[in-house]
Amino acid sequence: MDGSGTMTRMLWLQGASCGGCTMSILESGASGWFDELRQSGIDLVWHPSVSEQTGDEVVDLLEAIRDGRERLDLLVLEGSVARGPGLTGRFNMLAGTNRSIYHWLLDLAPLADYVVAVGSCAAYGGIPAAGVNPTDAVGLQFEGSDVGGALGASFRSKRGLPVINVAGCAPHPGWMMESLLALTNGDLTARELDGFGRPTFIANHLAHHGCSRNEFYEFKASAETMSERGCLMEHLGCRATQAVGDCNQRSWNGGGSCTKGGYACIACTSPGFESAQNYLQTAKLAGIPVGLPTDMPKAWFVALAALSKSATPRRVRVNATADHVVVPPSRSGDKRSS
Amino acid sequence: MTRITVGPFNRVEGDLEVRLDIEQGRVARAEVTAPLYRGFEQILEGRPPLDALVIAPRICGICSVSQSIAAAGALRQAMGVATAPNGVLATNIAHAAENAADHLTHFYIFFMPDFAREAYASQAWHGAAAERFTATKGSAAREALPARARLLEIMGVIAGKWPHSLAFQPGGTTRAIELGERIRLNAIAASFRGFLERVMFADKLENVVALSTPDELDRWRDGRGGDFAHFLAVADALSLADLGKGPGLLMSFGAYHDSDGARFRAGIRASNGEVEALPSDRITEDVSHAWMRETSLDPAESRTVPDADKADAYSWCKAPRLAGQPVEVGALARQAVDGQPLITALLAADGSNVRNRVIARLIETAQLALSIEGWIKALRLNEPFCLNSGDTADGNFVGLVEAARGSLGHWLAVRSGRIERYQIIAPTSWNFSPRDAGGIAGPLEQALVGTEVGAAGARAVGIQHVVRSFDPCMVCTAH
Numbered sequence: 001m002d003g004s005g006t007m008t009r010m011l012w013l014q015g016a017s018c019g020g021c022t023m024s025i026l027e028s029g030a031s032g033w034f035d036e037l038r039q040s041g042i043d044l045v046w047h048p049s050v051s052e053q054t055g056d057e058v059v060d061l062l063e064a065i066r067d068g069r070e071r072l073d074l075l076v077l078e079g080s081v082a083r084g085p086g087l088t089g090r091f092n093m094l095a096g097t098n099r100s101i102y103h104w105l106l107d108l109a110p111l112a113d114y115v116v117a118v119g120s121c122a123a124y125g126g127i128p129a130a131g132v133n134p135t136d137a138v139g140l141q142f143e144g145s146d147v148g149g150a151l152g153a154s155f156r157s158k159r160g161l162p163v164i165n166v167a168g169c170a171p172h173p174g175w176m177m178e179s180l181l182a183l184t185n186g187d188l189t190a191r192e193l194d195g196f197g198r199p200t201f202i203a204n205h206l207a208h209h210g211c212s213r214n215e216f217y218e219f220k221a222s223a224e225t226m227s228e229r230g231c232l233m234e235h236l237g238c239r240a241t242q243a244v245g246d247c248n249q250r251s252w253n254g255g256g257s258c259t260k261g262g263y264a265c266i267a268c269t270s271p272g273f274e275s276a277q278n279y280l281q282t283a284k285l286a287g288i289p290v291g292l293p294t295d296m297p298k299a300w301f302v303a304l305a306a307l308s309k310s311a312t313p314r315r316v317r318v319n320a321t322a323d324h325v326v327v328p329p330s331r332s333g334d335k336r337s338s
Numbered sequence: 339m340t341r342i343t344v345g346p347f348n349r350v351e352g353d354l355e356v357r358l359d360i361e362q363g364r365v366a367r368a369e370v371t372a373p374l375y376r377g378f379e380q381i382l383e384g385r386p387p388l389d390a391l392v393i394a395p396r397i398c399g400i401c402s403v404s405q406s407i408a409a410a411g412a413l414r415q416a417m418g419v420a421t422a423p424n425g426v427l428a429t430n431i432a433h434a435a436e437n438a439a440d441h442l443t444h445f446y447i448f449f450m451p452d453f454a455r456e457a458y459a460s461q462a463w464h465g466a467a468a469e470r471f472t473a474t475k476g477s478a479a480r481e482a483l484p485a486r487a488r489l490l491e492i493m494g495v496i497a498g499k500w501p502h503s504l505a506f507q508p509g510g511t512t513r514a515i516e517l518g519e520r521i522r523l524n525a526i527a528a529s530f531r532g533f534l535e536r537v538m539f540a541d542k543l544e545n546v547v548a549l550s551t552p553d554e555l556d557r558w559r560d561g562r563g564g565d566f567a568h569f570l571a572v573a574d575a576l577s578l579a580d581l582g583k584g585p586g587l588l589m590s591f592g593a594y595h596d597s598d599g600a601r602f603r604a605g606i607r608a609s610n611g612e613v614e615a616l617p618s619d620r621i622t623e624d625v626s627h628a629w630m631r632e633t634s635l636d637p638a639e640s641r642t643v644p645d646a647d648k649a650d651a652y653s654w655c656k657a658p659r660l661a662g663q664p665v666e667v668g669a670l671a672r673q674a675v676d677g678q679p680l681i682t683a684l685l686a687a688d689g690s691n692v693r694n695r696v697i698a699r700l701i702e703t704a705q706l707a708l709s710i711e712g713w714i715k716a717l718r719l720n721e722p723f724c725l726n727s728g729d730t731a732d733g734n735f736v737g738l739v740e741a742a743r744g745s746l747g748h749w750l751a752v753r754s755g756r757i758e759r760y761q762i763i764a765p766t767s768w769n770f771s772p773r774d775a776g777g778i779a780g781p782l783e784q785a786l787v788g789t790e791v792g793a794a795g796a797r798a799v800g801i802q803h804v805v806r807s808f809d810p811c812m813v814c815t816a817h
Binding site for chain 1: 343344345346347348349351352353354355371373374375376377378380381382383384385386388389391392393396397398399400402443447448451454455472473474475479480482483484486487488490491492493494495496497498499500501502503504505507509510511512513514516522526644646654720722723724726796797802813
């Protein structure tokens with residue numbers, strides 16, 4: 001290795017973001033993220049939260065990349081692209097440059113080997129695009145679930161890939177690091193992306209898979225109010241059966257996940273999740289949740305739910321509406337379970 | 339006179355630009371610009387009130403728990419619900435963990451790397467500072483980041499994940515803690531104590547929080563290892579106590595309420611040292627120099643409507659004022675209002691400045707580590723963590739909390755079961771506010787005046803110390 005020549009050069013920019021993706025990835029790596037990057041051969045040429053260079057040193061660097069004097073392997077964006085008002089990008093200027101982030105991205109993205117959107121804001125628009133979308137916020141290559149976004153549907157980075165969307169709000173640090181490393185290894189090709197640009201090693205799973213409440217789901221034993229232990233889908237808004245992500249197969253912050261934490265999956269990896277309302281309440285039609293698992297015929301779901309409800313063990317039924325385990329597992333006939 | 343622009347101003351949370359008029363090598367006038375607007379207040383309008391628990395935390399990835407708690411506080415008023423005592427404790431533990439993590443991130447990742455810069459290469463202390471604190475390469479980050487990640491495992495237990503959790507509800511927290519989990523929380527707290535006592539302070543936390551006078555602090559640090567003593571030595575060498583003087587008024591909304599009251603009490607501290615009750619009904623927001631349409635000064639009645647072409651405006655940040663005055667908020671203000679002896683004495687000696695802001699944050703970190711241990715012990719595992727309630731009432735409601743960077747308020751107006759208006763005043767909106775209609779500059783704008791830039795101009799490192807001493811969170815500022 002002869003230093004920077006063989007290192008992967010990564011530039012990380014923040015658009016209309018909350019900084020949460022950075023806060024998440026700073027949890028990565030046993031000896032810290034910076035060590036992990038070095039060990040992985042990634043040279044972080046600049047990151048607004050952590051790098052020493054500031055002010056005109058940064059402007060010089062960005063101009064050098066724009067003018068082709070410096071190589072750019074990975075361009076990472078965190079946060080939405082605020083195009084407003086009127087496509088000027090003035091809601092989000094890159095300080096010290098008198099130029100908007102939107103226009104900087106139009107300059108820089110075609111120069112990168114790969115362009116990575118971390119978080120649902122950079123991927124699809126995210127929370128800033130909610131409601132009246134005051135800033136005309138979009139993702140790099142999607143506007144909600146419509147392909148296009150700031151860079152346009154036909155955009156391909158220098159290595160021929162569309163924008164890689166590591167969705168989530170905030171994404172798991174592992175999702176971001178593993179995606180970046182897969183790119184540096186050449187392991188992430190267009191075939192490894194789903195229809196919304198998400199790496200399939202994440203998107204081939206549902207947030208529901210591995211949920212610690214699965215036994216309650218199987219028997220349709222549901223929590224009725226916050227902090228109860230039962231399934232959160234029937235009453236409390238959970239979309240884990242419709243949202244992609246291996247959320248419940250990994251540990252978040254040393255052992256958590258949203259559903260383990262006691263609240264519904266709000267499908268934050270899905271384009272347009274910000275447009276939903278009443279997140280913690282299940283929308284129903286004639287008493288049946290509207291958002292049933294997407295790949296299951298509704299009639300079957302209803303029939304199976306009725307059947308499994310009739311077979312729910314007392315332990316599961318009672319615990320579903322308690323905040324602590326009231327009935328422990330035991331052999332049938334155990335005195336304590338009667 | 340020359341005018342210089344400093345930006346992008348990094349190693350802060352979010353986007354910042356500073357414009358300075360320089361006379362005879364010193365800052366004569368400063369204008370602080372928040373160059374990012376996302377429009378959370380507009381996004382919240384018309385939604386069901388409880389959706390604020392999803393939207394509002396996402397203002398900020400570095401203090402999302404604080405934003406959650408402010409939203410939950412306003413909703414608690416609207417729902418007329420009490421919080422389960424366990425939920426109060428679990429919220430305090432998570433909130434303190436977030437705030438302590440913020441202090442760590444600020445000290446090791448944002449602030450200290452400036453002392454490793456080439457500008458100080460001729461200083462006797464530079465070699466050690468560069469080895470320890472150089473951005474992304476210094477030895478400190480290899481210890482601080484894992485310690486931060488371990489501390490945030492508190493979120494995995496209590497909040498499911500961090501940032502952006504829905505665990506913080508008006509009636510408490512969404513997950514009852516079991517015995518095994520309490521043991522895990524204890525282990526995480528012990529690990530955090532271990533990091534602080536080994537790496538940051540090189541002493542028992544009890545000894546650190548007992549320091550009560552500047553003389554004691556000086557004696558304590560003599561010959562001591564640890565990063566706090568390292569900072570104190572550099573601060574002396576650079577006279578950081580003379581740099582970045584704040585406007586004088588210090589405010590705190592009070593923090594970590596439990597059955598005994600608030601761990602840090604609310605109030606306002608005048609420059610003569612007197613602490614008085616907080617006149618929270620005298621909070622206003624002026625938009626004379628913000629890219630915003632004129633509206634009510636009262637956050638309970640105002641709306642946010644951007645106007646990118648407004649003349650004389652230079653920031654997306656509005657100008658919050660208390661009884662017409664700019665005030666400084668943050669750990670220094672919180673400790674001063676609470677009457678912490680060491681901070682009170684330091685303020686009496688040399689006022690609010692770069693050094694004292696950092697000292698207050700680190701003393702508070704030690705206090706929080708101890709408080710977390712106490713709150714974990716106080717959990718009553720067989721009792722509820724969340725009380726549930728019915729619908730929200732119509733009316734005006736307020737949630738006031740202390741984030742790491744200072745006082746945070748959410749003003750919620752509900753009509754016909756929908757959010758009619760939502761106004762947020764964040765800590766950095768106070769500290770980094772632009773001028774108001776009377777031409778009075780915000781706290782940072784005042785603190786920058788007099789800073790020496792010499793021949794370095796926009797690269798002057800003193801400017802960097804002053805700005806970062808406030809630990810600004812720009813994504814919260816204009817939101």
